[in-house]
Amino acid sequence: MGSSRIFAVVVTLFIGFASRSEAQIYVAESAASPSVSKRVRVSVKIMNDAQGRRPADGYYHTDEQILAVFDDCNATLSAMNADWRLELVEILDVRGASEWFGPFDCDLKREFEAYARTYASRYYYRTNAINFYVISELSGCGGYCSIPSSGDEIIIINNRIGILNWSLGWLHEIGHYFGLQHTYQCPNRPCESFHNQCTGAGSEMRDCPDVCPDSRNIMGGYDDLTVGGAIFSPCQLSELALSMRDGNGIRSKVVEQVVPEAQSSVTCTPSTVGAGSAGASAAAGTPVVLAVLPRAPSEPVQGGTQTNNGATPASCDGDADVTPPEVLRIDPQFAANSLRVNGVVIQFSEAIKTTEVQNGVDIAITLERTQLDGTIAWRDNDKTLAWTARQAMPAGQYGIFLTGQDKTDFQDMSGNVLQANTDGYFAVGFALDSNSQLLLPSSTACGAGGFFAGMMLLPMAIAARGRSRRRG
Secondary structure: OOOOOOHHHHHHHHHHHHOOOOOOOEEEEOOOOOOOOEEEEEEEEEEOOOOOOOOOOOOOOOHHHHHHHHHHHHHHHHHOOOOEEEEEEEEEEEOOOHHHOOOEEHHHHHHHHHHHHHOHHHHOOOOOOEEEEEEOOEEOOOEEEOOHHHOOOOEEEEOOOOOOOOHHHHHHHHHHHOOEOOOOOOOOOOHHHOOOOOOOOOEOOOOOHHHOOOOOEOOOOOOOOOOOOOEOOHHHHHHHHHHHOOOOOOOHHHEEEOOOHHHOOOOOOOOOOOOOOOOOOOOOOOOOOOOOOOOOOOOOOOOOOOOOOOOOOOOOOOOOOOOOOOEEEEEEEEOOOOOEEEEEEEEEOOOEOHHHOOEOOOEEEEEOOEEOOEEEEEEOOOOEEEEEEOOOOOOEEEEEEEOOOOOOOOEEOOOOEOOOOOOOOEEEEEEEOOOOEEOOOOOOOOOOOOOOOOOEEEEOOOOOOOOOOEEO
């Protein structure tokens, strides 16, 4: 194990800190394009009229139009280096429910969803895919989705007038599905009335100051986004990853974890696959029979996850764990009953072999250029590491660094080494004000400036967001 302090190695990183007039919390990630590791399953249903016919015209009433939507969305995800893609599993016609053909008001979405859940076979409602329903005509919105806390899940799309930013409007609604808010969403202020006022809104759980300015942001209110040019911010991508996370993501049930190409040589075969396997047929309807539209199982696969290319996860049903651990997020730790920061909390993707981690060597907290003394405690079955300062944390600029010079001491229980960034170092910076509270950026400074050259920045803020349904 490396015994040297990491201070000398990372001094140069503080140049970025010193040049900033406003401090934010940032998580630094590798500049390399990530492999596609997740597919988000989507099922599209077109509501038919009393004669069993689709709308005669509009923007999303043909298979070709809908296929083009998903091509545009995936091209945009690829351009922003997202590690997930949309998988269109089917396009179905819903007959025998012409009362919902349209037009109807968008505020009836919840009532419509209640019918879709109750009569799942008629509406082809899925529990393992995002349910998009194309309505002939809607009043009051181009599209409507609910964020996870509402409990609602379907997305409705206006065929006649389309949706803001066309294909990318579908991606906007998927952002809501996984918990993202509008960039101008903010509590106790009339930001909903001013789409050009970016406030750094993120997800239900935290703010994302790096959405400002939001002229290219998919969750903004501008109408000139372009395919391949629109983005989710790094912070938003981080929040999406948490919602999609295998096993405990709030909406992971619609996500298929796939093996990155670099790991494709390591495969295993699940010992048991339930009746709802990848070969099972979906509910009867009018599917598009094309190779580019693989049919999804009627329910999630049991006993293992299968991918469309025949690969299987590297770890399943008793085989060796070969997946390296990752840092999911780093948040400030607050003193009891206070907003004063007294440490940091680091969440890992899996349990860490704690005996290998040396406080002050493998993890170091620095104030300006001075390393601070503190204690570490492992929680959540060794998936969470809490560092608490021995003394009150004064105002100033801080840095948090993981992995040390040895770079191998953060391991999971199988010996897989943490996938650290910046060539072996995982770094976060933040600042406290004179009251030892987290210093948040001003509205004029949000999203401005760089950090480390060539790196993506994920701002983390502390305010919990108001929970409400989102439209458009």
